[in-house]
Amino acid sequence: MITTALRNALRGRGTETALLCHTGAGARAHLDGLPLTDSDAILDLDARVLGEPVKLQGVWERDLGPEAGLVAVVAATTTDLHRSLTAAAGLPRAVQVVVAILDTTGHQEPPLPASPGMGQWRDLQEARVRRVGRRGWLCELFFPNGVETPQVLDAIWSGTRGRRRGPAVAPLAALSGPEAALWRPGDTGAHGVEPAGPVPLRRVTPVGDLALRVGDDTPPGWTDAAVPVLDRRTTSTDAWERIAAPGGGASVRESADPVAEVAPIDELTVNPIGFTKHGDAHWGDLTAADGRAVIRQGKKDLVVVPPDGTITDVDLGRLRHLRGVRVDWSGHGGPTAAVRAVASLAAGGVPLVGGSVPAWAAGLGAPLIDLLLGTTEEDLADPLRREEYSVRLRRVALRTHGTRSRWRTLGARAGVPVPPAPTVSVILCTRRPEMVGFALAQIARQRGVDIEVVLTLHGFPATLPEVAAAIAGFEATGLPLVVREADADRIFGSVLNDAVARTSGDLVSKWDDDDWYGPDHLADLVLARTYSGAELLGVGQDFVYLQEVDLTLWREGRSESSSRFIAGGTILTDRAVLEETGGFRPVPRSIDTQLLIAVMRGGGRIYRGHGLGYVLRRTGGGHTWSEDMAFFLRNRIQQWFGWHPSALLEGEPEPFGRPVTEYTGGLR
Missing domain, CATH: 3.40.50 (Rossmann fold)
Structure with missing residues (x-):
């Protein structure tokens, strides 16, 4: 055709x-x-x-x-x-x-x-x-x-992503040389420039704030005093055959920051979307065959890796059924290409094992190398441990090697200011004074994001001793906190909208007072926002603690995918999306579901990230979302007596104002 x-x-x-x-x-x-x-x-x-x-x-x-x-x-x-x-x-x-x-x-x-x-x-x-x-x-x-x-x-x-493009890549770039597109994928605003410059002007303003030259040879002198320039080498410069060739002149170049020498990963297409919880018993091998790098399952080549180390979204799709991929460090075209391939697989959430990592692979970055060194094939036999490892890999790889992260690093190195990272406003509305310290402790341990909290006390004053103690404990952390009181007869949806009106962050996150959240919960959602193309994000109820019977469930369900339903206590969205959808409906129940419906009705996308850093608590009653216990017992993968979260939750912080056992009913 x-x-x-x-x-x-x-x-x-x-x-x-x-x-x-x-x-x-x-x-x-x-x-x-x-x-x-x-x-x-x-x-x-x-x-x-x-x-x-x-x-x-x-x-x-x-x-x-x-x-x-x-x-x-x-x-x-x-x-x-x-x-x-x-x-x-x-x-x-x-x-x-x-x-x-x-x-x-x-x-x-x-x-x-x-x-x-x-x-x-x-x-x-x-x-x-x-x-x-x-x-x-x-x-x-x-x-x-x-x-x-x-x-x-x-x-x-x-059109393949929906309306939302995600955060822009900054600073604006001018590019020169072969493989320059690897450094700035998808940027129709990037301008090509001659190797010596200058950067063209649009009226009186340069079309780029930073110039990047990519080549095999020593570049000529730079002629543009207004726009700084950085130089990088192509992936073929350190190919093994050039290094080994007599008089070739190529070498494995040492650098104070080897990570910044590697072309970034296109996180808009190379990401964990499509990850499956259950890989089969088969393994793939990233190795060499017939003079080229391949990922092979038995005698079948699933992926042929090009000389520049690029892994595509289709390549990742061909590997999703595998339990993991073993990395043979001898099977690559050269150090830079090998680093790009391994980092791309990690960014896609493909579980990797590699034994000893050679010194020439320092461009992976120490955090990613440490993960590879600390994991064996036996560790990935359990599906929960496999997914936890996948999440750790994708976090590190995307934050280290993603295009947006790389260009912020390049901008800092060249002295070019970049926009600040988005701030997150957490709205917490509670009717239970005894849960204020527990909820604030969950928020206080969030890392990797700049947050503020708007706490609404729905039907009780801040002067209650246990509430005042919890607020004082949180304020001691130095995090911004706005406390307001709402009458008990106010409709819940209206109370939430009032809370949103008092936020100042770029993003708004809704928080429940009795659920557990891992320290990377918000950071993981903000990261997913960069690659998902979604207007609203959250996680599913992968882990549920049924307090009545003291039972923890790990439930079946797709993650890292578009979805019609997420847990209401994990909603993260832009302030503009709340404005476009009319915010929370002024109703007493199903407030979160109504917001999801409004986003979908407006043509928006809802994205469900991994749910390993969140545990939904179900008690006998008092929830705005009503489902009986049988609903949660269906489609479970594993279950444990007692409180048994994923390792990514990293335990439970001590609530502000009271000992933890008063909140968990003696779970510890």
Whole structure:
């Protein structure tokens, strides 16, 4: 179908120039045998050197720049398409744009493009989106007058994620050299520059705040005094064959910060979405075969790792059934490529074991290396231990090697200010004075996020001795706290909206007074916000403590996926989303469910992260969400007598104002 569509497009463009592009493994084959003219061209976006112009014959020179009759992009996966958005900078405008995605993981939305919003597509003549095979897609757009090609590619890719793009990558970048797109995947605003500079101006302002040059050789002197520059080497610079070659001159370069020398991971496509709780008994091996790095199960190659170490979303999908992957440190093209491959697998939540980690893999970073050194195959035989390890891996890898983290590091190194991380306002509304100290202790131990708390005492005063003691204990931590009182007859939904009105954070998190939360609960949700494309996030009731019968359940249920339901006490969302949905409904019960319905009705996405850092407590009554005990006993994977949370909960903090045993009923 792809070849047929391209043939038809070439016939329909008349005498106008066509540019056919490809990205990712196997994409080039779909361009073979097409009826091209002398003015047509085929471009490998993966090999494109940013800063060098795309030279085409016979294109129309319009007021807004060169214009081709057809620009087509064949991408192997959505990861490849996203990376190509950066390499697409400088492509000509086009009357017709064709985009083919050969394979997807299945958890993405259809690539339905949305118009940019400034009238650029008002004269769109026709748009077609069709499936290709089981999981591929073909998109064709026709315009009477040419449009910006990178903008069309971006709109198609963004259709796979929903409306929300996630936090921006800062600072703005100017890029030069081969593999520069690896450092800034998906950035249609990145500009190519010549190796010596300068960075172009848009009116009187440089188009980038930081320039990054990627190459194999010593770069020329930098000529732009206004924009700082950093230099990095390509992944092929330290390939083993170059290091070993007589007189090759290449070496494993030592650095004070080896992590910052490695091209980052595209967390918008390489992430734990699609992780499965139950891997089978099979293992994969990241090793060498026939001169290339592969991930092999028995005699079957599940993934072929390209020379630059890129792992795609489709690659991760092919590995989800495995219990884990063993890393053979001798089976890679070179140190940098090996680090990128291993870090990508970890970011995807693939359980890894590797024994002794060689010194040349220091670019993984000490925290990730420590995890690899401390885990064996036997540790992963238990499904709960396997998922706990997966969560630890993905946390470290995404925070260390994600594109957003890497560019904040680069900006700091170059002295370029970056926007602050989002702040989180926690709203806690309780009718139970005896639970205030317990709940505040759960919040106080949150780490990795900048938080404030808005505490609403629903029907009782702050002067009660146990409440005053709890508040004083929390204030001693130095965390911001706003305390307000609400009359007992106020409707719960209205009380929550009043609390939201008193927050000042970028994000709002709802907290329950009697549940348990691990110290990374909020940080994990904020991290998931960067890659999920969701308007609202939370976790499921994976762990439930049934207090009446003193029983802990680990329940079946998908995590790291879009979902219609999450635990209400784990909601995290943007303040703007609450405004768009009307906030919490002024009703006494099912407040959380009503908010989820409002988000979905508005076209938003709800994302369920892992639930290992949260335990839902169920007592005999007093809950705004009513389900009997049988509901929680269904679909359980394991159960234990007593309080038995995941290790990621890291125990239980002592409540402020009272001993812990007065709150847990002697659980310890």
